[in-house]
Amino acid sequence: MKKTRSGNVRDAVTPAADADVFTAVFHTDGAYDVPDPILIGTPVCGTDVRIVDEDDRPVPPGAVGELRTTGWGLAEGYVGDPERTALSFTERAGEREYRTGDLVRWGADGRLRFLGRADRQVKIAGHRVELVDLERRIKERAGVLDAVVFLAGDRLCAAIKAEDGVLAEVRAEVEPGLAAYERPQRWRIVALAEIPTSPHGKVDRAALPAPPRRRSGVVGR
The missing domain is CATH 2.30.38.10 (Luciferase; Domain 3)
Structure with a gap:
């Protein structure tokens, strides 16, 4: 521009x-x-x-x-x-x-x-899912600074940079507007440094680790 x-x-x-x-x-x-x-x-x-x-x-x-x-x-x-x-x-x-x-x-x-x-479209249970659209929905929520949605194996995961204590509220606001197959199965609050980038400064989604199943109530199911 x-x-x-x-x-x-x-x-x-x-x-x-x-x-x-x-x-x-x-x-x-x-x-x-x-x-x-x-x-x-x-x-x-x-x-x-x-x-x-x-x-x-x-x-x-x-x-x-x-x-x-x-x-x-x-x-x-x-x-x-x-x-x-x-x-x-x-x-x-x-x-x-x-x-x-x-x-x-x-x-x-x-x-x-x-x-x-x-290449940011994926199929889950036979349904097409737009990862960019999921990220946009999450980023629109109060307290969220950034979000990356990605596949880890066959699991849809969401890594978000956000203020402390907002994850449960974000999920409660986002998930009702999504079909069951669109909902990330694992959520995690991350530091910006934890989101890997390519030499060109773009998010390196292939290097993103899958959020663990559960840790101190921070991640979801």
């Missing part, structure tokens, strides 16, 4: 690492004005996008799907990683296309909205 001389803020987005230039942009007056879900905006000149379902079929306006991009700004691939390049960069109707892995939808205003990552 970059502030221009006019005082407006321009958000320029390139999903993952697909493009040498930006894929979509939108303009706003400041960070306080950014809506939720986050706006990606509209494709820049020379770029085209598709939103498709799991079977590569276009989804109707307003429906959620994976963002695909094409255009002259598309990168050649991942340097030194031909296998990843082959998986992410494909051919469609004689044109190279990038599978972003980003879940988006077209808004009624004709702009794209970012809803999360396809």
Whole structure:
């Protein structure tokens, strides 16, 4: 997000690492004005996008799907990683296309909205669960500073950074709005330092330890 001389803020987005230039942009007056879900905006000149379902079929306006991009700004691939390049960069109707892995939808205003990552969807008891949505619900509660929801084996776990003594209250507020299969089976209050990060500063979910079954009443069932 970059502030221009006019005082407006321009958000320029390139999903993952697909493009040498930006894929979509939108303009706003400041960070306080950014809506939720986050706006990606509209494709820049020379770029085209598709939103498709799991079977590569276009989804109707307003429906959620994976963002695909094409255009002259598309990168050649991942340097030194031909296998990843082959998986992410494909051919469609004689044109190279990038599978972003980003879940988006077209808004009624004709702009794209970012809803999360396809690789953050999991299936539990045959049902699709959006981990990003669970994290958002937890983070909205008073006293919660951060939250990470992840799978440990076949168990859904929640690690939250929060004020002391709020875990039971958070669970009591969050769980009634969730289907039984969506409810984390284990909860744990953690220090920020206990949430591992990658070299890029993102949460390293593969390194997150599963909360223990029970410890001093801090974690749930």
